[in-house]
Amino acid sequence: MQQPDLAGFAAPDNNLHRLFFALWPADDVRQEISDAASRLLWEHEPGGRRIGPHRYHLTLQFLGDYAELPPSLVAQASAAAASVTVAPFELVLDRAGSFRNRSIPWWLGCETVPDGLLQLWDSLGAALARSGVRVQSGKALVPHVTVLRDAREPLPAQGIEPLHWPVDSFVLIHSELGARNAYTQVGRWSLR
Known part of the structure; x- marks a missing residue:
């Protein structure tokens, strides 16, 4: 397991910090995923903002948005993640669609959620609760990878x-929304 990188998380700035x-x-x-998104966008010409492939992910547990990211939260969340024991599994993305909210995001998802993904989601949620980390x-x-935002029409x-998608690990991501708009991988845990 990689140790969390806590350097610089508490520095004040104008960004919103998401974990x-x-x-x-x-x-x-x-x-x-990028190729599948390209085919959908070519077929439907939805307008909007395409998500860069470097940002593709499937969210497991959302820990919140912060003006300054608390290092103690990163440490607690990392300790919880280290206690999770789930076997590797395969995720098959075989569906596309959209959510009906303001930004009309288009996504790739799965018809059948693998048992391993459900076990990982449940185990991680329980470990976070035991560690006193509030999950939001x-x-x-609802497993999905967002590929487009602000489409003109739902898909x-x-x-x-x-x-x-062979899944053999999960990660903790610090996302800075604002001037940097960057993702930083804080930790990675192998499935076992």
């Missing part, structure tokens, strides 16, 4: 050519 656990695709899977995720997992749910 979340996620599945982080390998480069080959990231490219397949919903009460149910009706539809099948896509299946993308096979």
Whole structure:
């Protein structure tokens, strides 16, 4: 397990600091997601803002937004993650669709949620609760990778050519929204 990098998290700035656990695709899977997104965008011409492939992820547990990211939260969340024991699994992205909120995000998701993903989500949520870390995720997992924001129209749910994503780890991401708009991987834990 990688130790969390706490350097500089408490420095005040004008950015919003977001912290979340996620599945982080390998480069080959990231490219397949990008190719699938390109096909959808070419077919439907939805306008909007395409998400850069370097930002593709599947959120597991959302820990919140902060004016300054508390190092103690990163340490508690990292300790909780280290206690999670779930076997590696395969995630198959075989659906595309959108959510009906203001930004009309388009996503790639799965018809059938693998048991391993549900176990990881449950185990991580329970470990965070035991560690006193408040989770701000919903009460149910809706696995998806966002590929576009601010589409002109929703995308009706539809099948896509299946993308096979071998999942053998999960990560803690610090996202800075503002001038930097950057993702930093704070920690990575192997599934075992």
